[in-house]
Amino acid sequence: MQVTVGLPESEDHDILALRRWGREQGGIGIRGFTWRKVNTASVRLMLKPALLPPGEEPVLLPDDAGREFRDAEAWIVLASHTHGRIPWLRPTAIFCGDLAPRRVGGGPGSAGDRLQLAEAMIGWRRAACAFATDPTTRDDLVTYAGIEPDRALLAPPVLAPPQPPSGIGLPSFGSDPGIVWMTSLGPEENHASAIAALRLYVARGGALDVSVCGPGTLALAEGGHPVARALAEAPELRGRLFFAGNRPVDGVQRLMTARGIVWHNLRAEIAPFPPFDAARADAHFVACDSPSLRWLSERHGIAPLTHAPWDPDAAANALLEAERRLRARASPGHAVREAAEEELAASYGEILRRLAAYG
Numbered sequence: 001m002q003v004t005v006g007l008p009e010s011e012d013h014d015i016l017a018l019r020r021w022g023r024e025q026g027g028i029g030i031r032g033f034t035w036r037k038v039n040t041a042s043v044r045l046m047l048k049p050a051l052l053p054p055g056e057e058p059v060l061l062p063d064d065a066g067r068e069f070r071d072a073e074a075w076i077v078l079a080s081h082t083h084g085r086i087p088w089l090r091p092t093a094i095f096c097g098d099l100a101p102r103r104v105g106g107g108p109g110s111a112g113d114r115l116q117l118a119e120a121m122i123g124w125r126r127a128a129c130a131f132a133t134d135p136t137t138r139d140d141l142v143t144y145a146g147i148e149p150d151r152a153l154l155a156p157p158v159l160a161p162p163q164p165p166s167g168i169g170l171p172s173f174g175s176d177p178g179i180v181w182m183t184s185l186g187p188e189e190n191h192a193s194a195i196a197a198l199r200l201y202v203a204r205g206g207a208l209d210v211s212v213c214g215p216g217t218l219a220l221a222e223g224g225h226p227v228a229r230a231l232a233e234a235p236e237l238r239g240r241l242f243f244a245g246n247r248p249v250d251g252v253q254r255l256m257t258a259r260g261i262v263w264h265n266l267r268a269e270i271a272p273f274p275p276f277d278a279a280r281a282d283a284h285f286v287a288c289d290s291p292s293l294r295w296l297s298e299r300h301g302i303a304p305l306t307h308a309p310w311d312p313d314a315a316a317n318a319l320l321e322a323e324r325r326l327r328a329r330a331s332p333g334h335a336v337r338e339a340a341e342e343e344l345a346a347s348y349g350e351i352l353r354r355l356a357a358y359g
Contacts (some may be wrong), residue, residue: 174260
């Protein structure tokens, strides 16, 4: 069997290195693509009506040099609801990282865009199955997205292999103490509460600088963004926050290890991967408490310091405690247990079985 992995060209990937890895593994091809918006009338000339999601809004086609993955017999799509209307060129399984609109609001194109979610869910309901990495999100697929219970599956997270050490002078744990605030531009990132928490953290004696990392985060420092406006009213934070933008995976891991503290301040901690990133970097992980985070932490040996999502006071205290532990050279306490090969084979084998048997 040949497996093709499609990676968005807008993200930071070393395609050549990944292709070498795929050849070494055998049977794994790596292909870059972009999402291309096409009006429905044009798509009807290319595809059978049954392959199109209903409605007249434009649909998204994956553009991989003209093939649109039509050489594949089935898809597993790792996409968020904000991708919108995707025509199902083949039987499809959908990975659902979270259903943020259930918990956060937001305008068009944001993580809380319920209109985009409504369009995406039409396709999800027609897919062979949908799967999530924690029970809360799996239940959301049923009770919020309307997926039939027997087609909503739970599977362990599949993590990229740890980055091999590269270069010289690799940082040691806490060698350049600080906080790495992982965030993005979405409303679920709770920016106003985060700035309030940092102001309290500094007022109570917190002495660490903060590196702001993640997709689009350079825009947080621009004049019109609410974070920039809040910082203009917080002189005590000037010179303490550094906007590092989006970095390659190995660069983020190195930064986390050097700083020693990672903070993820979602309104509800629903993203499955930041806890693993922090634990692999052996950094103290501070995050908003949630059922999803508790389940992942208990199952996979991650030791977070948690605080209530809407409480800047609690967040400031959690950051102060992380700083105290870091300065005391205390271990973060992670004992990461990634899913065993047998568990991965059983879970994703069931997804592949459903794809093969679908329609």
